Amino acid sequence: MAKGYMYILECSDNSYYTGSTRDIERRLRQHMEGTGANHTAKRLPVTLLYYEEYDRIDHAFYREKQVQGWSRKKKEALMDGNVELLPGLAKKIFNKHKRK
Structure with a gap:
């Protein structure tokens, strides 16, 4: 069983x-209730578009930070x-600085 998830949500403003998270179902409920994150709370409703499962939460967190830095096209x-x-x-x- 997975112990961590990296996920991507689409917000109502298309961001x-x-x-x-360790518990993706609970985390999605939090986002939908407006308590998940400031970004999503202001842009409800949200839709789960993608997720990856990991054996360890630190691997999911590392992947989150990696993907957060990606362009929209790369995420898509x-x-x-x-x-x-x-x-x-x-x-x-x-x-x-140009090479000489």
Whole structure:
């Protein structure tokens, strides 16, 4: 049985909320009741779009933090199962100093 979940919700304003929890059913109830998070409380109702199960909560939390930093397009590729697109959707970091 899973001991942790990373999940993505869609809010009423079409924004995404990424979180992690040990009990996904209880956490979803909290979000729907407006007590889950400030972001979701102001954007009810929410819909569960995606989740991943982990053996340990710290792995789910690590994955939450990873996915939170992703662009909307990259999250959508993950949710659609298009994992081959993920590397190409990574944020590009440019060095301000040119090489000589």
